[in-house]
Amino acid sequence: MNEVLNIIYRTILVLTILFFLFKIMGKKQVSQMSMFDYITGITIGSIVADISLDIEKNLPAGIICLLIYCLTDILLSFLSLKSVKLRNFFNGKEVILIENGIINRKNMAKNKITINILETEARINGYFNLNEINNAILEPNGKISFELKEKEKPVTKKDMQIKSEDNPIVYNIIIDGEIVNENLHHVNKDTKWLKHELKIRGKKREDILLLTLDSNDKIDIYLKK
Numbered sequence: 001m002n003e004v005l006n007i008i009y010r011t012i013l014v015l016t017i018l019f020f021l022f023k024i025m026g027k028k029q030v031s032q033m034s035m036f037d038y039i040t041g042i043t044i045g046s047i048v049a050d051i052s053l054d055i056e057k058n059l060p061a062g063i064i065c066l067l068i069y070c071l072t073d074i075l076l077s078f079l080s081l082k083s084v085k086l087r088n089f090f091n092g093k094e095v096i097l098i099e100n101g102i103i104n105r106k107n108m109a110k111n112k113i114t115i116n117i118l119e120t121e122a123r124i125n126g127y128f129n130l131n132e133i134n135n136a137i138l139e140p141n142g143k144i145s146f147e148l149k150e151k152e153k154p155v156t157k158k159d160m161q162i163k164s165e166d167n168p169i170v171y172n173i174i175i176d177g178e179i180v181n182e183n184l185h186h187v188n189k190d191t192k193w194l195k196h197e198l199k200i201r202g203k204k205r206e207d208i209l210l211l212t213l214d215s216n217d218k219i220d221i222y223l224k225k
Contacts, residue, residue: 003055006055007052007053007055010051010052010055010059011052013059013063014048014051014052014062014063014066015048017063017066018044018048018066021066021067021070022070024070024074036073036076036090037073040069040070040072040073043069044066044069044070047062047065047066047069048066050062051063076090091140092140093140094137094138094139094140095107095110095111095137095138096135096136096137096138097111097113097118097136097137097138097144098118098130098133098134098135098136099135100134100135101131101133101134101149103115103118103130107138111138113138113144118130118136118144121144121146122136122144122146125144125146127146127148132148132149132152133146133147133148133149134147134148134149134150135147168214168215168216168218169214169215170212170213170214171183171186171187171212171213171214172210172211172212173187173189173194173211173212173213174194174205174208174210174211175209175210176209176210176224177205177206177207177208177209177224179191179194179205183213187213187215189213197219201219201221203221203223207223207224208221208222208223208224209222209223209224209225210222
C-alpha cells in the first residue's frame, strides 16, 4: 500500500512540476518543434516515467535532471530569438526542393527526400501532378510547402473583380452556460449588456451550450439538448 501511495505522490509531484515548466517553455505544436525540442520531449517523457514508477530512483535527482533539460530548451529558444545564425543552427533552414518547376535532386538527396515522398506530400496537399508545381520548399519543421505554377492557380474573387469582405473575428462569450468574461471585455461589452440580449431573445444562460459574438455584433446561440 505504501508503495502505491509513493508512486501516486511521485507522479502528481512530477506532473505538477512539468505543468509549470511547460507553461514557462511556451506553447508549441508538434509541427512547430525543432529537432532539439523533439529530442527533449522524448527524454523528458522517459525521465518522468522512470522516476514516477521506480520508487528506488532518487526523486530529487530526477527532478533536477528535468529542470536542466527544460531550462536548456528555454535558453536555446531565447538565443534563437536573438540570433539568426543560432536559429538556423538549432532549428534548421528552408531547403528548396523544386525551383521554377525543376526538381533539385541534390537537395532532395541531402535531406533524404525521395521522389515518392515528394509525390506523396504533393498529393496530401491536393496536387496530383508534379508538373503543376512551380516551387516546393522543405520547411525547418519537416513539412513541404508547395506553390502552383501561375497557369495552374485557381481563379480568385480578386481576379474576377468580385467585391467581398473579410470574415469578422468570432468570440466565444458563453461556453456551457459559463460567461467568458475575458472575451466579453475584449469586445467592449459587459454582463449587463449580455443579460439584456438574452432577455430579448428569451434565453437563459444555463441553457446555452455556446454563444458567439463577432466584431459586427452578430450573435449566434447554440442551446444544450
